Amino acid sequence: MNAGGKGANQAVAAARLGGLVTFIGKIGNDIFGKQAVKHLKDEGINVDYVFVDTENPSGVAMITVDHKGENSIVVAPGSNGTLSPADFDKGLTELNESEYILMQLETPIPTVEYIAAKAYQKQKKVVLNPAPAAKLSIELLQNLYLITPNETEAELLTGVKVTDESSALKAATVLHIKGVEIVIITMGSAGAFLLENGTSEIIKAPKVDAVDTTAAGDTFNGALVVALSEGKSIRESIVFANKAASISVTRIGAQSSVPYRKEIIT
Numbered sequence: 001m002n003a004g005g006k007g008a009n010q011a012v013a014a015a016r017l018g019g020l021v022t023f024i025g026k027i028g029n030d031i032f033g034k035q036a037v038k039h040l041k042d043e044g045i046n047v048d049y050v051f052v053d054t055e056n057p058s059g060v061a062m063i064t065v066d067h068k069g070e071n072s073i074v075v076a077p078g079s080n081g082t083l084s085p086a087d088f089d090k091g092l093t094e095l096n097e098s099e100y101i102l103m104q105l106e107t108p109i110p111t112v113e114y115i116a117a118k119a120y121q122k123q124k125k126v127v128l129n130p131a132p133a134a135k136l137s138i139e140l141l142q143n144l145y146l147i148t149p150n151e152t153e154a155e156l157l158t159g160v161k162v163t164d165e166s167s168a169l170k171a172a173t174v175l176h177i178k179g180v181e182i183v184i185i186t187m188g189s190a191g192a193f194l195l196e197n198g199t200s201e202i203i204k205a206p207k208v209d210a211v212d213t214t215a216a217g218d219t220f221n222g223a224l225v226v227a228l229s230e231g232k233s234i235r236e237s238i239v240f241a242n243k244a245a246s247i248s249v250t251r252i253g254a255q256s257s258v259p260y261r262k263e264i265i266t
Contacts, residue, residue: 142179
């Protein structure tokens with residue numbers, strides 16, 4: 001497993017039961033887009049529905065990292081900002097054959113809402129990484145199977161400042177009441193808080209010395225859906241995702257920091 005990460009392009013990933021992944025998104029007709037597609041192909045990801053925007057450049061991000069490994073990111077969305085419902089409809093065959101749909105918010109929210117509604121109608125499991133942080137409609141939340149905000153994103157979505165397990169439960173409960181079946185709040189080095197079926201717990205992450213937290217959330221989400229698509233329980237999937245994210249923060253870079261499966265399960 002080595003896909004995802006901040007950088008040129010992020011869009012929609014559709015995972016079939018068993019792990020085959022299709023990436024749906026938009027790139028510009030430039031070197032950044034071509035490199036992104038080549039990288040995805042090299043990793044065995046289906047890019048049949050990565051479309052070329054001839055009027056806008058590929059999305060790019062400027063990332064700075066401080067001495068504690070914390071990052072600050074400025075994004076120029078470019079072609080990411082033009083992914084439309086009509087683009088997604090070209091890949092409906094993949095939606096029909098997929099079990100999980102993973103999205104984030106670097107594509108237009110109306111498109112995210114459209115995809116979530118389509119997937120929900122077809123009884124697919126929609127996983128949303130609500131980053132970058134934004135307020136979301138009740139309609140979108142009701143179409144989600146699982147949401148994975150960090151503490152900042154959870155506060156924006158619920159009004160509850162997340163600082164510990166008790167406040168995480170309050171925030172997660174708000175999201176559950178709004179319609180999300182499963183809530184996972186990622187809490188950095190503390191691990192991930194899970195609320196499912198009325199029970200909750202913090203699943204701790206391995207202790208590591210972080211040098212760059214860029215793409216930790218993306219790595220967590222990608223690994224989480226990989227594990228779920230292979231039939232692991234939600235708790236087992238979080239353990240797997242925590243391990244992947246913990247490895248990623250010990251490395252410099254975004255996509256280059258994402259570990260392969262053999263590194264996670266050893």
